[in-house]
Structures are given as C-alpha cells and as structure tokens.
Amino acid sequence: MPDEEDDSILRVPLDSQTVARLYDRFYEAIFRYCLRRLFDRESAEDAVSSTFLSMAKRIREFRGRTLQSFRAWLYVIAANQVSQSIRQKIRHERMLKELTEQIRQQQQGNRSELGWPALYQAILSLDEGQQHLIALRFFQRLSHAEIAQMVGCREGTIRVRIHRALQQLRPSLQMALDDEHVREMDYGN
Amino acid sequence: MVTERQFQRLADGAQVDDAPRDAHRQQLREQVLAQFDSSLNLASNKPNKWRRIMTKPITRWSAAAAAVVVGVTVAHWLLLGGGTSLTLAEVQSAVNKMNWVHLTYDNQNGGQFSEMWLCPSKGITLCKRTDGGIVFINNATNIRLWYHKDGDCIEQDTPTIYPDGKVPTYKPQPTWQAVVGSNSKTTPQEQWKSGVVEKQADGREFVRFDSFYKNALGKFWLTRQVWVDSATRLPVSVRERLQLGERKDDAKEEWVTGKYEFSEKGPADIYALGVRANLPIVKTDTKDMPADVKELLAKAAAARNAFPKRYRAIIWTNDREAEIDVIYRNVDKYRGNRYFSLDSEYPKYHLTIPATAEGVLAWSEKQNPMSVAMLADNVHYNRQNTFPEDVKADHSEVTLTMYRVSNAEEYFRISRNPPVDEQWPLFNMGGPLEIVKADPDAPVGCITVRSQAGNSRRDWYLDPTRDYVCVKSVDWRRSDQGLKRARETYLYNLNRLDGKQWYAGRKVLIDYGDETRGTGYYVQSWNIDVQVLKEDQFPAGIFDGDKLKQGAKLRID
Numbered sequence: 156m157p158d159e160e161d162d163s164i165l166r167v168p169l170d171s172q173t174v175a176r177l178y179d180r181f182y183e184a185i186f187r188y189c190l191r192r193l194f195d196r197e198s199a200e201d202a203v204s205s206t207f208l209s210m211a212k213r214i215r216e217f218r219g220r221t222l223q224s225f226r227a228w229l230y231v232i233a234a235n236q237v238s239q240s241i242r243q244k245i246r247h248e249r250m251l252k253e254l255t256e257q258i259r260q261q262q263q264g265n266r267s268e269l270g271w272p273a274l275y276q277a278i279l280s281l282d283e284g285q286q287h288l289i290a291l292r293f294f295q296r297l298s299h300a301e302i303a304q305m306v307g308c309r310e311g312t313i314r315v316r317i318h319r320a321l322q323q324l325r326p327s328l329q330m331a332l333d334d335e336h337v338r339e340m341d342y343g344n
Numbered sequence: 345m346v347t348e349r350q351f352q353r354l355a356d357g358a359q360v361d362d363a364p365r366d367a368h369r370q371q372l373r374e375q376v377l378a379q380f381d382s383s384l385n386l387a388s389n390k391p392n393k394w395r396r397i398m399t400k401p402i403t404r405w406s407a408a409a410a411a412v413v414v415g416v417t418v419a420h421w422l423l424l425g426g427g428t429s430l431t432l433a434e435v436q437s438a439v440n441k442m443n444w445v446h447l448t449y450d451n452q453n454g455g456q457f458s459e460m461w462l463c464p465s466k467g468i469t470l471c472k473r474t475d476g477g478i479v480f481i482n483n484a485t486n487i488r489l490w491y492h493k494d495g496d497c498i499e500q501d502t503p504t505i506y507p508d509g510k511v512p513t514y515k516p517q518p519t520w521q522a523v524v525g526s527n528s529k530t531t532p533q534e535q536w537k538s539g540v541v542e543k544q545a546d547g548r549e550f551v552r553f554d555s556f557y558k559n560a561l562g563k564f565w566l567t568r569q570v571w572v573d574s575a576t577r578l579p580v581s582v583r584e585r586l587q588l589g590e591r592k593d594d595a596k597e598e599w600v601t602g603k604y605e606f607s608e609k610g611p612a613d614i615y616a617l618g619v620r621a622n623l624p625i626v627k628t629d630t631k632d633m634p635a636d637v638k639e640l641l642a643k644a645a646a647a648r649n650a651f652p653k654r655y656r657a658i659i660w661t662n663d664r665e666a667e668i669d670v671i672y673r674n675v676d677k678y679r680g681n682r683y684f685s686l687d688s689e690y691p692k693y694h695l696t697i698p699a700t701a702e703g704v705l706a707w708s709e710k711q712n713p714m715s716v717a718m719l720a721d722n723v724h725y726n727r728q729n730t731f732p733e734d735v736k737a738d739h740s741e742v743t744l745t746m747y748r749v750s751n752a753e754e755y756f757r758i759s760r761n762p763p764v765d766e767q768w769p770l771f772n773m774g775g776p777l778e779i780v781k782a783d784p785d786a787p788v789g790c791i792t793v794r795s796q797a798g799n800s801r802r803d804w805y806l807d808p809t810r811d812y813v814c815v816k817s818v819d820w821r822r823s824d825q826g827l828k829r830a831r832e833t834y835l836y837n838l839n840r841l842d843g844k845q846w847y848a849g850r851k852v853l854i855d856y857g858d859e860t861r862g863t864g865y866y867v868q869s870w871n872i873d874v875q876v877l878k879e880d881q882f883p884a885g886i887f888d889g890d891k892l893k894q895g896a897k898l899r900i901d
Contacts, residue, residue: 200364318686
C-alpha cells in the first residue's frame with residue numbers, strides 16, 4: 156500500500172532517479188497483473204515493456220501528486236496494453252492453443268482440481284472490463300475502495316460489477332464449487 | 345452463487361509461477377530510463393503553447409464555436425450530397441442488370457452470415473452461416489436445405505407456408521431490391537440520401553449512399569451505408585447496423601461490413617459450398633410427421649390449452665442465490681419480474697434460503713426487479729433496471745425496449761411463457777418427430793418422442809396419465825467423438841391445480857458442458873409455485889405500460 160511519505164517521490168522535479176524509483180516500485184505488480192490477464196509469460200513481458208516505455212514517454216503529462224494516482228494511471232496504461240495484445244489475433248490464437256493443451260494435460264491428471272489454465276479460461280469468457288476488475292481484486296488483492304479510485308467510480312459500483320462478473324463465471328466454476336450429483340436424486344414423486 | 349470468498353480461494357489455489365525474470369527487469373529498466381532521457385529533448389515540464397492558450401476561457405469558447413461552424417458546414421454538405429453526379433437510380437439500374445451477387449461479411453461484431461450468394465432472377469440464395477451451417481433456398485420451388493455443422497444429414501423444409509400448400513409461380517425481384525435494399529419509392533419506411541463522393545487511396549472514386557429506416561417511434565435512423573464504384577456504378581461494400589439478436593454485445597450499437605462481387609454464374613448447389621454429397625436429406629416439416637406423432641401432439645396441445653390463463657407463478661431456487669421470477673398471466677396480458685438475490689454480504693438484497701413461495705413473494709415486494717418483461721394491449725415491453733437501486737452503476741442506465749406484436753397468441757407461442765413452456769416444450773421444436781416404442785431410458789408409463797436431425801438429437805418423455813406433461817427431456821449433441829448427452833431436464837413433484845390440471849412443482853437441469861464453448865458441467869434446480877387467480881386478484885397497475893416507461897430510456901430496434 157502506498158503511504159503518504161512515499162508520495163514525496165512525485166513532489167520533486169522529475170528526473171531519472173524518480174523514474175527509476177517508480178519503476179522499481181511497480182514493476183512486479185504490473186508484471187503479475189499482465190501475466191494474469193494474458194496467461195503466457197512472453198506476452199506479459201511484452202505488455203509490461205510497452206507499459207513502462209509508455210510511462211517514461213508520457214510521465215511529464217502526469218499531473219497527479221500521489222502514488223495512488225500514479226498507480227491508477229499506470230494500471231490504465233497496462234490495461235490498454237493488455238487489450239492491444241489480446242487484439243493481436245495470431246498471438247491470441249497461440250495463447251488459446253497453449254491454454255487448451257495445458258487444460259488437457261491437467262485433466263489427464265486430476266480432474267476435480269481447478270488449475271490456473273481452467274480458471275483463466277473461465278475468466279476469458281468475461282468482457283475485458285470485467286477481466287480487469289477480477290485481476291485487480293483477486294490477483295492484485297486490491298480493496299473495492301482502491302479499485303473504485305483507480306477506475307474512477309463509486310465503491311458500490313465496483314462491488315456490483317464484481318458480483319455480476321462472478322455470477323457469470325458460476326457455470327464454468329460449478330464443478331469446482333459444487334460436488335452435488337443429481338443422478339442420486341430420486342425421480343418421481 | 346459464487347461469493348468473493350469462494351472465488352478468492354479458487355484464485356489462491358490456482359498456482360502459477362508469476363515471479364518476473366531478473367533479466368527482463370534489468371533490461372527494461374535501462375530502456376525505460378533511456379526513453380525518459382530521450383524525451384527530455386522533446387518536451388519540457390511546462391505545458392506546451394497550445395495548452396497554455398487553451399487554458400484561457402475566451403480561446404476555449406472561440407475554438408469550440410469554430411469547431412461547431414465547421415462541423416455543421418461539413419454535415420450539411422454530406423447530408424445534401426454535395427459534389428456527386430451519380431444518382432441512386434443509376435446505381436439501381438446497374439445492379440439490376442447483374443445476375444449473381446456474392447457478399448462476404450466480416451463478423452467481428454456478430455451477424456448470422458459470413459458469405460452469401462444470391463441469384464434473384466432464379467430465386468436462389470446460398471449462405472454460409474457464422475455457426476458453420478450452410479443453407480440453400482430455392483424460392484421458385486419453395487425448398488430450403490439446411491446443413492448443420494458436423495451434421496449427419498441435410499434437413500429439408502419449406503421456407504414459406506402457403507395456406508393451400510400450393511407454391512405460386514415465382515416472380516423474380518429486381519436484384520437491387522433483393523440484394524442491396526428496398527426502393528424508397530415503394531417502401532416508405534426506408535429513405536436513401538443522395539451520394540457523397542469519397543476519394544480512395546488508390547485514386548478510385550467511391551460514392552457513398554446512406555439508407556435510413558423508420559423505427560417504431562417513427563424516426564428515421566441510419567441502418568445501412570453502401571459504397572459504389574463510380575466507374576462501374578456497382579456497389580463494392582456495405583456497412584449494416586446489426587439488430588439486437590445478431591450482436592455479440594447487445595448493449596452496444598454494432599455494425600457489420602460486407603464486400604460485393606458480381607458475376608454471371610454462382611454455386612450450382614449446396615454441395616458446391618462443401619457439404620458432403622452422400623448425406624441423406626431428411627424432411628422436417630410438420631406435415632411430414634407420422635400419424636401417431638400428430639395424434640400425440642394433438643392430445644398434448646389440448647392439455648396445454650386447458651391450463652389456466654389467469655395465474656401467478658413463482659420460480660426460485662433453494663440451493664443457492666440466483667434469479668427469481670414472479671410471473672402474472674391474465675389471458676392476453678403477461679408480466680414477468682426477474683429479481684436477483686445477492687449474497688449475505690448485502691442483507692438488504694439477500695433472500696434467506698430455503699424459502700417458501702410466500703416468503704419469496706414477500707421478499708420480492710421490497711425489491712426492485714432487475715428486469716421486467718410485459719405484454720399488454722399487444723405491445724411487448726422489456727425494462728432493464730440498474731441494480732441494486734441504491735448503488736446504481738455510474739455508467740448504467742434504465743432502458744425500456746418496446747415493440748408491437750401481431751397478437752397475444754403468437755406472442756406466447758414464440759416468447760418465454762413459464763411454466764407452460766417447461767411442461768409442454770414440444771410445440772416450438774422443429775425436426776422430424778417419431779415415437780420410440782421401446783426406450784430403456786423412458787420413465788415408467790411415459791411415451792418417448794424423438795427428434796433426430798442435423799447435429800443434434802432430442803428425446804422428450806411425455807406422461808399420458810398427467811396431461812402429457814414432459815417430465816423428462818434429453819438433448820444430445822453430435823461432435824467428432826459421436827453422440828453425447830448435452831443437457832437433461834426433469835420435472836417432478838407434480839400437483840393438480842384446483843384438482844384439475846397437472847403442473848410440476850420442481851425442475852432440475854443438468855448441463856454437461858461444452859468444451860468447444862468453454863462451459864463446464866453444472867446442475868441447477870428450481871421450485872415452481874402456481875396459484876390460479878381471478879380477474880380481480882391481480883395487483884393494481886401490474887400491466888400498466890405507461891408506469892413501466894417512467895424513468896427509462898427508450899430503445900427501439
């Protein structure tokens with residue numbers, strides 16, 4: 156969590172040292188975010204590179220004064236880079252192929268365990284905005300309030316959007332969540 | 345219901361190596377700092393001149409006014425079709441001389457067809473669907489052939505049902521009308537704007553014609569744009585507004601684009617588009633059904649028609665939080681309120697389960713429904729509310745879609761009509777039906793009706809001792825691995841309404857999932873409560889269309 160003391164990073168004139176400190180502070184978080192959104196490491200590294208290069212190019216236009224606002228700005232850039240990556244068809248198809256293969260391998264092992272490939276495949280069924288929220292909430296472990304501040308809407312709105320996204324995921328996750336087996340039910344009256 | 349806690353556990357359990365590589369971190373760090381240093385030479389920390397000028401209100405207002413003047417001038421020029429000598433009549437004339445038209449669509453935003461071939465002079469249409477299906481229609485003989493992806497046969501039916509069964513002599517449509525759009529002189533609902541010249545990068549000159557269609561509110565809106573090569577006078581591409589049902593995301597206004605090619609000859613038949621030549625052709629029209637199936641359907645239809653026309657139905661699930669339907673039917677009026685129970689973190693919107701029908705009704709009366717579907721005076725309403733009301737999403741809006749239906753009977757035939765549809769689902773199903781004499785899967789005393797065509801098979805099990813209610817159904821899907829169970833539905837806890845008609849108090853759905861669509865196995869069950877009502881027992885204003893319009897943005901499609 157960024158604290159008030161750390162905001163001093165952004166209160167001094169911008170120089171290479173400041174950019175380096177910001178980079179060091181956020182590199183891992185942005186990498187993990189991109190990896191959870193894009194599944195394969197190579198695509199994630201590309202998106203991280205584009206994000207930080209874009210940040211370095213445009214940081215003079217950034218008018219925020221707190222680390223929280225910087226983080227929000229950085230995640231917006233990262234989300235845009237992720238979207239661009241998803242729209243690159245060849246890359247996306249390659250990723251889906253790899254995903255299918257990993258799920259197949261996992262199913263040959265233990266069918267009842269929901270691994271990362273299967274969970275990612277389920278998340279892919281959501282729209283990009285919902286995927287962004289799921290990544291921030293459950294993989295970046297941000298609070299509703301933090302996400303609301305980053306996305307620029309009310310906390311209640313975030314709760315509802317995440318709630319709706321989870322409901323959409325329900326059919327795909329049912330096997331992991333519910334061991335109920337209807338064949339044992341008694342047909343008739 | 346998947347709660348945040350449950351999902352967090354799944355997310356935590358889905359392990360992945362997410363440690364970044366040091367080499368990437370170091371390499372990128374150097375690149376980032378180099379990028380920052382190089383940008384020093386290109387920009388200063390002060391806002392640039394343009395930004396400094398635009399901070400003054402007088403310059404901002406002046407710039408805005410200038411932009412409006414330029415915009416109005418350009419729009420005026422575009423709408424009046426300045427600068428072109430090519431008329432719509434000339435284009436229509438050129439198109440009408442063409443024999444075959446081939447349309448290729450991009451389907452990024454949806455749409456049913458990826459390719460179409462049309463020969464209006466012979467009444468022939470062939471199309472490749474985005475779901476993999478291939479369709480051939482001969483309007484001159486009133487025959488349609490339909491091949492479903494992975495299907496083991498070709499289905500044949502009649503695209504137009506003529507009352508006396510005789511197909512009238514085919515009258516060819518002009519190619520323009522059949523392929524591009526209607527003639528505004530004969531179709532007052534559609535208006536074309538005169539063309540606008542657009543120079544292409546390769547030097548060619550295209551003229552764009554815009555088509556506006558009158559919607560249910562009587563307003564004309566842009567539905568189609570056609571680009572015409574001014575040298576050949578033939579259309580080269582089209583952009584069409586997708587209807588709600590065709591869109592990938594029905595919340596967005598979406599368009600599909602297509603390219604035209606004109607030729608003297610087209611595909612000879614459905615096989616020319618890749619359908620295997622040795623597939624059998626199966627007739628699926630109702631008139632082709634065996635006599636015993638017709639007799640059974642007549643009995644089931646009589647039982648369905650005897651079901652009360654005035655009732656309240658509550659449909660809910662007691663094993664998890666989910667959608668809850670409260671339905672009122674008063675002969676030709678219908679109202680379906682759909683609620684959503686949030687988990688216990690939101691006590692105001694939470695319904696404690698298991699719940700009785702009375703408990704659900706009492707809870708629903710304090711809630712704002714997520715959506716309302718209503719039919720009153722032959723107008724269908726569909727209202728989507730933001731939900732929950734006191735945490736309304738900033739970017740959501742309350743919308744109301746309206747359209748007129750020809751009559752209530754037709755509406756109930758084609759629209760969702762629970763719980764009647766669930767009990768007698770056979771009537772909306774196509775396909776050649778047959779009665780299976782000895783089916784080991786049939787519940788005791790039930791009759792098995794089977795539809796098998798294309799890439800699917802459906803079995804319905806009707807109970808003749810209880811109003812021919814379909815107490816079980818199984819959907820099968822064919823893939824390259826053979827025929828597999830896709831879904832099963834069971835109805836049980838059958839009760840009598842006022843000692844007369846039977847109705848099922850519980851429904852269970854098993855969905856086996858579809859790997860190709862990324863869906864998994866799941867089971868869901870519902871309770872169904874039906875109360876027969878009298879005319880004066882309906883809540884006041886429940887079928888009031890004006891009330892439903894309040895506070896909603898109208899969407900007309």
